[in-house]
Structures are given as structure tokens and as C-alpha cells.
Amino acid sequence: MSATVQTSTDAVLPETTIIRSWKTPIALLIFTALFAILLLAAPRPGGETTFRLATGTDLFQVADLVAPVTATAWTCLVLSLVLAGVSAYFVRTFGRSPLWVVIVYIVVLVVGFLTWAAAGGTVPVAGLLAGSLGLAVPLIYGALAGVIGERAGVVNIAIEGQLLAGAFTAALVASITGAPIAGLIAAAVAGMLVAAVLAAFSIKYLVDQVIVGVVLNVLVAGLTSFLFSQVLQPNKATLNTPPRFDRIPIPLLSDIPVIGPVFFRQTLIVYLMYIAVVLVWIGMFKTRWGLRLRAVGEHPQAADTVGIKVNATRFWNVLLAGALAGIGGTVFTIGNGIAFNKEMTAGAGFIALAAVIFGQWDPIKATLAALLFGFASNLQNTLSVIGSPVPSEFMLMLPYLVTIFVVAGVVGKSRAPAADGVPYIKG
Amino acid sequence: GCASAPESSPSGSAGGEAVSDFKPCMVSDAGGFEDKSFNQLGAEGLEAAAATLGVESKKVESGSESDYAPNIQSLVDEGCKLVITVGFLLASAAGEAAVANPDVEFVSIDDMVDNDFDGKTDAENIKPIIFDTAQAAFLAGYAAASYSTAGKVGTFGGMNIPTVTIFMDGFKQGVEYFNEQKGASVQVVGWDGTDGVFTGGFEANQDAINAAQGIVDQGVDVLLPVGGPIYQSAASVIRDSGREIAMIGVDADVFETDPSIGDLLLTSIRKGIDVGVEEAVTAAGEGNFDAAPFVGTLENEGVGLAPFHDFESKVSADLQGELDTIKAGIIDGSIEVTSYLSE
Amino acid sequence: MSSPTINTGGDKITEVAPPSKWHDTFVRITQGNWLISVLAVVLALIVGGIMIAATDERVQSASVYFFARPGDTFAAIWQSVSGAYTALFRGSIYNFNAPDFARGIRPFTETLTFATPLIAAGLGVALAFRIGMFNIGGRGQMLMASAGAGWIAFGFDLPFGLHMLLAVVVGMLCGAVWGGIAGLLKARTGAHEVIVTIMLNYVAFYLISWMLRTPGLLQAPGSSNPKSPAMKETAIFPGLLGPGYNLHFGFILVIIATVVVWWLLTRSSLGFKFRAVGENPNAARVAGIDVKNMYVYGMLIAGALAGLAGVNQVLGTITTGFTAGIDAGIGFDAITVALLGRSTPWGTFAAGILFGAFKAGGFAMQAGEQIPIEIVTVVQSLIVLFIAAPPLVRTIFFLPSPERDKRRREKARAKELKAEVKADEEVTA
Amino acid sequence: MKLELRGITKRFGSLVANDHIDLVVEPGEIHCLLGENGAGKSTLMNVLYGLYTADDGIILLDDHPQDFRGPGDAMRAGIGMVHQHFMLVPVFTVAENVMLGHEPTKGGGMLDLKTARERVREISARFGFDVDPDAIVEDLPVGVQQRVEIIKALSRDARVLVFDEPTAVLTPQETDELMAIMRQLKESGSSIVFITHKLREVREVADRITVIRLGKVVGEASPTASNAELASMMVGRAVELTVHKDAPKLGDEDLVVENLSVIDPLGQIVVNDVSFSVRGGEVLAIAGVQGNGQTELTEALIGMQPQVRGSITLGGEQLVGRSIRRILDEGVGFVPEDRKVDGLVGEFSIAENLMLDRANGAPFVKGGTVQRRQLDEFAREKFAEFDVRAPGIDTPVGRLSGGNQQKVVLARELSRDLALFVAAQPTRGVDVGSIEFIHKRIVETRDSGIPVIVVSTELDEVSALADRIMVMYRGRIVGIVPGDTPRDVLGLMMAGEHPDGEGVAA
Ligand SMILES: Nc1ncnc2c1ncn2[C@@H]1O[C@H](COP(=O)(O)OP(=O)(O)OP(=O)(O)O)[C@@H](O)[C@H]1O
Ligand SMILES: Nc1ncnc2c1ncn2[C@@H]1O[C@H](COP(=O)(O)OP(=O)(O)OP(=O)(O)O)[C@@H](O)[C@H]1O
Ligand SMILES: [Mg+2]
């Protein structure tokens, strides 16, 4: 009896052709055109823009970069046009435009725009980057929490609540103990508690995950605000005067020009974040934990049939995610030594949720998305400090508009884990 | 709890029994009574007056602007005889309530309650308390410019609204006056007279930190954050920068209200909400309510500049004298400070 | 009993709501679940009571000597909790301290007044849910609508009735456009509506802030505050109950809106397509329904409904001019309202009234008992949580539950099986 | 390993899916389970595999009672299962899927992919599979996915193997291969439970047959029993297994497809330059191994495919570039391949599903309002006519069995004025009783003079229905042959070989 029947896996793979999506080059071209209109409508002849690369405390002082406004701006315009062309070329030949073109394009356009907007002024590059990172830190923690939860099949709309619970607990515990690290641990626990409610209701009681998430946000906001006015505020000195984490410069690394002070003269929270991003990424794609996590999020039944306890796996990972979001909340209080205040996370959890989707459920991409948002927010700030001709409200809109443009123009559709948000019910 | 019980069980409601039925009450705006700013100061004034009068007082917080009218109404329902509304946002609700409840007295802080723009307050039973903060901020601007060695001073605010920008306006004019007088060229970063750096809200958050950082990065050595607790963010940035940057507080003498940052404070721009409220409440409690608007100025000490405290030794020896001269000038009108109130 | 499921992932959005039938809702409310709902409310109130008591100074000071005289503590607890909830009732349903019925019932009319925008915005969220979309953009849509309606209402001189009508229409249009942007972007580019609506909230806020401080746009002339002028009398919603009551014509509009949404979802062909797209976009597409257009139309209507809430704010609730905070958090409360109402029009209507009652009662509670208004938020969210999880409520109240019976059976069986295994092992041994 | 199920009872609410079922499978035996849709076969196997907990009864392996808390226990006890719906994570690679649940790791929980790949290769070699351990499962043809399922079961040294309807998605060749594998496994001493609806297969491999109806064992049958005997035992009545149809009365060339190509989102040309035509009153059956472009071809006909080149004309009207709505309005009836995903809205009632593609105007919508009365009347009529087995027209379609769901789809599509009828896998996973009914309706449609296209991977079905057969391979047409072409010729064509003499004519 011959059971050896050959089936070649590639035998049925069909021929391919190229389908071209012109969305990216068109978007790039539109932005280039807008920039050109800006340069033509409001030229700023003669001036110079200084890009300050070093901060005052740098070991190696890098000289400032002085850019003549008109020349630089027009060079950037031409470059951006070229990049739009490059993108079009890639679309023509390969069907899609690689991500690096978009990234280079963004950098070029931002430099050009900054040169134009800051004519006669100084752009503190390190400050710009450091501020972006600062704004991104809680978003990155939140996004990691979202990625883990959704990869395991649980939509975590409660990131906002977890951040807020973390911020509150961190302030409270750190104020009482005087030790920020105690606040950090307490924040992780608080985030986990919120996550535990999410997990219990959505996994055990099969309540819709979105409902639980939304309601938890409201609940945590109410609880922390209530406790804030009833407990924290009357005892401000003992309960709501959190100490702050010190900045720990990392030897050598922190002396790298420009990047060093931005990335390696930070608090423990930020260093933990670097570690978390790397660990989550490795864990998710290279370890048993990640394989099982993704399996229960993609096809819980398949995971069940190979003996993985789907609901337990989901439960513990949602808790882990909660801990991360809780730690993210510490940025708001002990990260900067600021007293807790009502609803002080101000929607960061929702932005983090956006970063999760924008980052296509990938820890690294979600981190980049959060950084982009941080950068856009801080660019707004830098421009208004330099004194831009645009009303401040429009500057404040910038990060949100950028996010819409990027999501609509560059990212578009993305695919969630198949069982994301779907409860697993065993027969 | 295993302490022993008090001898007599606490009688009736909390606190002492009210001696009269005069009940002063207060409604905050969305900032809440713990904003370390005008709501808080107002509440302190109320409590001080209530203690003096020996009466019970009530405070309610608003969460949003649709809460103002119901909050005022429920205080009236609770039998409040005097209702204080804090912030210009409550003005129209206060105006309407005043017309509807002629037997209740009202005090409006930060607004003239002139909803029909006839130049007069809308009702007889409402007393506006407003502050020409620009006058004090003018002094602060002058002091800042005098203190600055970098030749650059900065300011940023929570939102671009008059009660915030009046500080920035006065500050800028003070700096300009210094430049004029001394032939200096101290620059103001963050406010150009119509627009500037705003955090978009009154929370001490990362946005506030970044706004402060952006200004600090421009090389200023004096910083004036205007609006609620955002000064905490500014303090955080200043400490991080490792530079010698002085900060100016607003509303209260922050050196007193938040000693933890006392070492950073050049001075504070006082806005005497507490005093204004206390006086108005006490007067009303004694049956002397008058509806005449109170405008806090340097002259009536409604606004003013706090002492330099720790910075006494760091400012130039002549500064206090010069400030006194300017103050006199502002009071007698020889130095003109413009703001939205003077338009 | 299923509830909407939203998947934030990509465009794969599924909703598993039952076909909205007034009948179903009615049956659900009157039978089976009414007990759970009542118990959920009771439970939430108990938790709220614990929080009130725990943070009450009287209770705290009495508990210091709890073992010496426990009665004091209990008395204090009773005083603080019953005081709070009596105030809540007095502020939301009937004020029994009032001199006459007319004044006594005023709180209930206040409840309806507060419910009005909550229902309108809640309908906007619920409708989007039924098409499988999560509309977090109520705030932005309300703001734009307030601006549009307000601009008509203070900026033009028109006869009574027409003026109001025009303001309502323009306001709802503005809301529709703002919602429609999110729908359009989703349909044309696949941009996720959760992201877009959140971002549009901020954009609307800053846009309105700017317009409010720019003379000639929305700022009141002669003022430098970021606030609009008062609405003209001809545009303001007339009161329904005469002076002394705030309940206004907006409530009628909202009832009409609820009926329209009910008709739309259960009786109309458009609603049929909406639900088909919400339940199974693939099958809808194969059946020739233009899924993308449904997303656009759905968000347009949802935006208009949220817009109606905004219109209510400026023409009904705060007619003296508005600021950028005019949305008053209603856009977010609306999500909870829609969820509690299980995305059905009448469920949303009922949930809106419940939340309106909490809102109205919250003021009395704060003014009378000095209890922070946030307690109301806590109680509200707990209600939604508990109602969504009947097994939990049953467990807490020791009610019989199918789940528990099943678990018991399983346990008994497992025991039996073990015995058998053991017996068998003995035999083979 | 000997498997014994004793008195297994499983209830879903009031429904008894398994009612005291006894079953013995001896080592080295292939034991077939036969039964209609919903008879309770899958439920029984899920109980055996620990996915469901039985309400009563006991499982014995080599005469030892077992207490399975979950699939993990069952697997450890040596039970492996190839599920009716594949239990593979589509976005994982083959190796990842195979290792899932018992992953080899290096230090620190890091996956040891190398060992996993080795294991896949080793088992593949043993059975002569050619499976790339690094291929992503969703990119693989169904037949290969099935192999991955088998590798998965074998990688845990299963001694009792359950195959739940494994052949539903396989080609005849693949089915033959699978049966060869089953025999090979049996020879190595494994016990096999094999569930299928295809009687030919049963008779080919079964050592013993147990028939289940309505949750109860109704008896054993011998592999030598005739198709008709088996079918009547399953259904409880005599079943007509062949379709009676007269010679076609051919009309005009209504549907003309010229140089049609379909490109999928990844840029793959899944239908490659295809030309053919269909006359009124004839059934053109499209045969081919799953994944050779038939699905995409039908989807292109209805306008579901975004990237289409070439031309499709129906009665002279160009269909390419039109919206699905416009194509439906042209009179194209369409039964999609996956009824749950593309054909029905599970939460909608039967009545609502019957108006799903007519939600725009008459007869069900007037002035934007749904005419409930008309709809209910229509639904009741179709409910009776198509013999839908359900409590009533308000029952949500998701609660119906596959066969009944399919009847709803057919009822909807066949009750419109049609100019073309396209049915993809009309009887996939449907029991014999329903197949009979569905086939009859398709032939009736053809006899009314409408061009009909039936896509099926089922050669029995193709032969039963087709007037002409078009075989596709890798997106191209291998040939168009008469309806009575022998199975073995078709089988070769499905493997891509042009039959001699029969070109791309007809
Ligand atoms: N998860 C479930 N919940 C409720 N009832 C179920 C469930 N699964 C199966 N049933 C019921 O059990 C009966 C048996 O279903 P089962 O899937 O075992 O049938 P089957 O014999 O495998 O049919 P098929 O040939 O269609 O695969 C069905 O008729 C159905 O009513
Ligand atoms: N939630 C449920 N409640 C009641 N019955 C159910 C439920 N889910 C499935 N069933 C029943 O289970 C049976 C088989 O369902 P299943 O999901 O296995 O369909 P299927 O396998 O696609 O159908 P088929 O095998 O007939 O093609 C159906 O008869 C259906 O009535
Ligand atoms: Mg089945």
C-alpha cells in the first residue's frame, strides 16, 4: 500500500500581479502642495532659524545649526517633492510605498516647516524631542496594555481608568511612604485591580467588553474624584504631596550628543518603559507566553483544543496589561512630582487606544504611534513658544489633526486579532 | 476605634449651632474648590467670614456649565441667604437667579454680571467683585525684568481667557515699562499681547510641563505660569533644568500656600479674592449688603505683589523702592496699565 | 439577552444586539429582568452608601470610639446615608419639603430637563452601535451643533417659530456633518471611527474655543470673555409648564427623536440595512447593501442626534450664551446611557431619564448634604455594571441561578465519576 | 487503544443532543459514525475530547474510566481529533500550530522553533506529506491545512483519532489520500472514528458503522450495505439519491465571460484570463480543487471582487464595474460559498433574511417602510415551500442547522426574477435529506430556462447536476467537458492535466 502522495504546498500558489495603491504618494503630494502654498503665501525672507542641538548640561556641546530660512525651506520643499516622486515610483514598480519613505518625508517636511515657522527664532531640538518622549510615556504604557489585552482577545477600553487609578494610587502611596518606588508598585497593583474587574466581568460574566471598559472609565473617574475631594484634599500635606522620581543619567549613553540627554537622562519610569517595550515584543513573538497569548486572541477554540486554558490565559494577561497601564499612570503624578488632581489623565487612555489600532496591534508600531502623537503635541507647543503666526487653538488641534490624517491617509484599514472582543464560551 | 466616647453625644448637625439664620453659600466653577486658585481663595474667604459671623456656610462644586444654574437653585432651595458665584462663567446663571430670587443676595466674582451689555449690573441684589490684576502683574513684570540676567522672561497660561490673560497683559507691560525706564531690552516669551502659549486646560499635566519646558528652553530665567495648579508643572521643569530660574505665583501668595516650592518663588501676584469675599460676606451677614461693584486695585489692596521672601537678597536693592514708586504712579494714574477691564 | 459587541479591530465590527423590538424591551423590563434591574440599582446604592458613610466626618469621629458606644457610629452612618439619599430623592422626584404639589413636583421636571440632552445624545450613540460603530464623538458633535444653533439663535432676527426651527435644523446639520466626517473617513479610507471621533472631539473643542474668543464669530460683542451672546427670545425653546419650571420644548423634540429612531430601526428599510450591516457586514454587502454608504448615513444621523443634544443645551438649558464647555460631558455620559439602554431607542430613553434623575438629585445631595457629586457617577456606573452581569447580582442576593445549578450538577457528577474510577481501579487491581 | 463510550448523555437546555449513546471502537478499527445534520455526532466527539462535559455517562480507554476536565486531559490520554471546523490559528505558521499547547522551549520560555520544525518534517516524512513548517496556515490550501491538523494530532502520539467530517472540503484525490492515511494509521494500531456524510467513503474504509439519529444510536450497519440502505437508516425514511433531470432545453448564450481575470488584495492573479459562456436552461458546473479560483470567479460574477479585468455580459449588459446592487437588480441569484459569513445575518429572523437583498423597494418596502405584513406572508409561504425546519419565521437564522440555513438562502434567491443563478457549494455540509431537496430545486431552476452555474468540489454533485463541466486549475480553465465525463478524467483535470482530445472547446 502506498500512502506516499506528494502534495506540494506551492503547487497551487497562483501567479501574482501588482495592485497599486496611490494613496500614499497622493497624500504626500497634497502635503507638499500645502507647504508650497504656505511658503508662497507667507514668505519669510532673509531670516535665519537656529536649531539648538545641545542642552545646557551636555558633556559634549554640539554647535547650533543655523539655517537660512528661505533656502532651507525651499530645499525641503524640493526634497519632499522628490520623496513624493520616490513613493510614486515604488507604487508603480512594487505596488506599495515602503514605510521609510513616509518617515523620511515626515522628517523633511517637519524640518522645513520648523525652519519657516521659527524664522528668526531658536528651535530647541533636544527639548522638542524630550517633550515628545515625555508626552508619549503614559501613552506607550497604555498602548502596551492595549496590545496585550487585545492580542489575548479582550478589548481594553479601560486603559484610561487604569492610568487614572495608577496616577491616584501612586500619588497617595508615594505621599504616605515618601518613596516613589512604593507608589510605582502600588500603581501597578491599582491598574491590576481595575483590570481584574474588567477581566471578571468580561470573562466570567460575559458582559460585553466595551461596556465594561467604558463603564470602568467612568467608575474610576468617579471614585478617584470622590476620594480626592473627600480624603486627599483635606489631608493634602500627608496624602497628596507626592515625591518625584529622580532622573538617573545612564553613564556614557547620556553623553551622546542630542539623543543622550533625551533618552538616557530619564526617570526609572522611562527606563522601565524601554524594558517593557522590548520585553513585550520579544515575549509576544518569540516565547511560549506570546504564542499562547496570540492563540487565544486569534482562535480561542483552537487553543482550547490543544489544552490551553483560554479564559485563564486571558484573565492573567489582562491583569498584566492592567499593571502596565497602572505604571503608566505614575507619570502623571510621581513622574513629575505633581499632586493628584481630578481626571488628570485627560483622555490619554483613549489616545493610547488609538495608538494600539494605529500601531496595528504590534508593540513596536504602537510605541511609534504613541511617539508620533507625542511629537505632534510637542511640536504644537514648541511652535507656540517660538511664536507662530497661527492662533494657539489651531496649534493645539495639531496633534489630533495629524492623527486623523495619518490614520486616514497612511494607515487605513488594519486587521485586529480575529477573536478580539469575542468572549469565549465553552460548551 | 477603642477610644472612649465623648461625654455628651454630639448635638444635632456637625459643627456649632448657627446663631442666626444667615447662610452664606458658594458655587464654584468647573475648577473645583481645590484649584489652588480663585475657587479655593473664594472658599477661604467664605469660611473666614462664616467663622467670624458664627454661621453655617455651604459650598457646592460645578462639574460643567450646565450645573451652574441648578447648583444655584438648589442652594436657594436650601435656604441660603447669600450666594457667591465664582468665575465669569457663572455670571449669567447668577444674573438670572438674582432676578428670579430678589430676596436672596448674590456676589459674583470675576464678572460684572452685565449680560445685557448696558454697562450696569443686571440686578439690584447682586454684587460684582472683580480685580484689575493687571496692575499687580505690572509690578511683577517690572520686578521680573529687573531680576532677569538673561534678558528673557516667560509666561504661559491655562487658557486664552481674560481672567488669565489679564495677568500676562500686566506682566508684559511691566517688562516694557522697565525697558523704557532702563533702556533695557528684556524680552517676554509666551505672550504677545493677543496670543501666546497655553496648555489648553488647568491641569498640572504633561502638556503644562511641555509648555513650561518650551519656554525654559528659550533661555528665560523668570517664569510666570497663570492658571490653577499648572505652576506645579512649571516648578517640576525648573527643578529638572538645573538652572537658576525664578517663578512667579498667581492669585495667592504661593510661598504661603505651597511652601514646597517656596525656594523658587521670586514673588506672587496676589488677587484678593479671599479678602473681597470675606468682606462682602461679613457685611451682608451684618445686614449691610451693598450691590456696588468692588474692583480690586492696588489702591484698595484688592490686588498686590507678595513679598520676595527667599529672594529678598537676590533682587537688586533698589527694586522695592522702584516698585513702590510705580505703585504710586499706577494709583494716581500717571502710569497707565491697560487690560480688558479698562477697555 | 445579548448586547452590542464592538470590535475595535480594523473594520471587522460585529454587533450582536437583538432585533430592537419595543415588545422585546417591554417584556425584558416587565418580566425576567426587572428584578435584576431593581436589585442592581439597590446594590449600587448600597455601595454608594458605604462610600458616603466611610468618608463622612461624623461617622469617622463616631467610629473612633466604636467599641465604647457602637450606637453612635450606626446613628451617624444612618444619618449620613439616609440624608444623602433623601436629598437625592428630593432633588430628582418629589420635594416633600415644598409648600405645595406644584413646587414639590418641580424636581421631577428637572429630571426630565436633564434627561433631554442625555437621551438625544444617547440615541446618537445607540444608533451607531446598531450599525456596528462606536461613536465616542458625541462631545464634538454637540459642540459643533451648539455653535451652529447658537449662531442662528443669537445672530439673526426671525419670527418666533421659524427662528427656532432654523436654529434646530442648522444645529443638527452641524452635528451631522461632524459625525459624517468620521463615517466618511471610515467608508472611504478605512480609518477607525473610534480614533477619528475621539480626535474630532478635541478639534471641535479648540475650534469652538477659538471662535468664542474671536470677535465677529461667536464672541459676544462688547465682551472679552470667551462666551457667546444670549440667545434671542424667538429662538429659545418655550417652556412646557410655564414659569418656575425649566422643562422645555426640547423634551418634546427628544420624544419625537426617540419615536423616529424607533421607526427607523424597526420599521424602515434604511434601518433594516443599518442593522444588517451592524450584525453582519459581509452578508449585507453580498445582499447588495452599500455598507460604506450605511456607515456614512449612520454617522450623519448619529451626529444629528448628538447635535440635537447640543441644540437643547443652547436653546433650552443655557440660553444666556455658551462657552466651549457647553457639552457638559453629555457626549460621554451618552455612551453609558446607550449601553444601559442596550442600544434600543426606548431603552435609551428610559436610561436617559434615570441618569437625568441622578443628575438632578446630585445637586440637592451636594447642596444639602455636602456630598461630592462624583458619588453619583460612581453609583451610575455601578448600576450599568451590575445590570450587565445578572449572575453576579443573583450570587450576591443568593437568588437561584441557572449557572449555579449547572455548576452544582457538574460538581456532583465529578464526584460520582471519581467514585466510579476508584471502584474500577480497585477491581482491576 | 480501545475506546468505549458508555451511556453518554449531553443536553443543551431542553435539547438532548446525545441520549445514552454507547459506542465501542476496537484497536486497529476504523469506525464510521453516520447521521443527519444535527444528529449529535460532533457533540459526542466533543464530549470524548473533553470540550464538552457530559451530563451522564462514562468514557473508557483500554477499559479504564477517564475523567476529562478539558481537551488537555483527553490529549494526554491519547485522543487526537481532527475537527469539523479546523482548529488551526490562521495567522500562525504550520510549526507554531503544531507546537501550540506543548511547545518545546529553550531557556526562559523562548520557543524552540527548530525542534518544532523538525517534528513537523519528521511526521510529514512518515506519511509522505509535503508540508513547509514555516508556511502561514491561512495561505495554505484546505487540503494541506487538513494535513496540518493530522500532523498536530499525531505529534502528540494519539492512539485514538477522531476525524469529524474531514472530507467535506477535499478533492477526490485528496480524499483518497486521506483514506490511505487512515488505513496506514489503522495498521499501526490506532483506533479511528470517522464522521462523514459521504456514503461512498464510508463503504470504502469503514470496518464498522454506527448510525445516529436524533441523538440516539439507531443501529449498526455493515460496510457492505447499499447507499440507499444507509441513507434511509440515517434519515428514517427512503431517500432519493440520484437527481432526475431531462435533457436541457438550451436557450441563448445569456452569460458570456471573456478574458476575465481577478486579482486578490495581495496582488495574486486568482482567476487568470478565463472565457466561457452559459446558455439559458443549462447547468454549467465548475469543478476543481478548493482554492483554484472558483470562489473568486463566482464572486466576480456578483461584483464582490474589487480588482476585475475583462468582461462579463448578461443578456448583453456589461456586469464588470457595476455594484453588487446593480448586478442583483439585473437578476443574478447568488448562493455564497460560506452561508454564515456571506449569506445570512445570524441574528435576523428567517423572515428578515428572506428580504435581505430586497430591502430597497417593492414588494417589501414601500415609502421607506418595511411592509411587515407582506413580508410575513411571503416568509410563511417560502417557509412551507422550502420545508425549513424551525419553530417559525421569527426564529433567528443563526439557530438553524446548516441545511436549514441553506434552504433559507435558496428560498430567498430563487424567489426573485432571475436571469442567472450562481450557487457556490450549495450542499456543503448538508445532510442527504436536504441535498436531495436542494438538487431538485436547482434542476427546476434550470428547467425554467435560466442559466445556472454551480460550483462544487464534490464530484458526485457535479456529475449529478451538470450539463457541462468546467474544470479550473490555478485560476485557469483546464477544459470544459460534457456532463457525463467519467470521474477519473475529471480527477486528472482537477490536477491540472489536459485530457487528450478534449481541448478548451465547448
Ligand atoms: N453549542 C450548542 N448549544 C446548543 N445546542 C447545541 C450546541 N451544539 C450542538 N447543539 C445541538 O446538538 C445537536 C447535535 O449537534 P451536532 O453538532 O452534534 O450535530 P452533528 O451530528 O455533528 O451534525 P452535523 O452533521 O451537522 O455536523 C444539534 O441539533 C443542536 O441542536
Ligand atoms: N446557540 C445555539 N442554540 C441552539 N442551537 C444551536 C446553537 N448553536 C448551534 N445550534 C444548533 O447546532 C446545530 C449544528 O450547528 P453547527 O454550528 O454545528 O452548524 P453547522 O455545523 O454549520 O451545520 P451543519 O453541520 O448542518 O452544516 C444546529 O442544528 C443548530 O440548531
Ligand atoms: Mg455541525
Ligand SMILES: [Mg+2]
Ligand atoms: Mg458535526
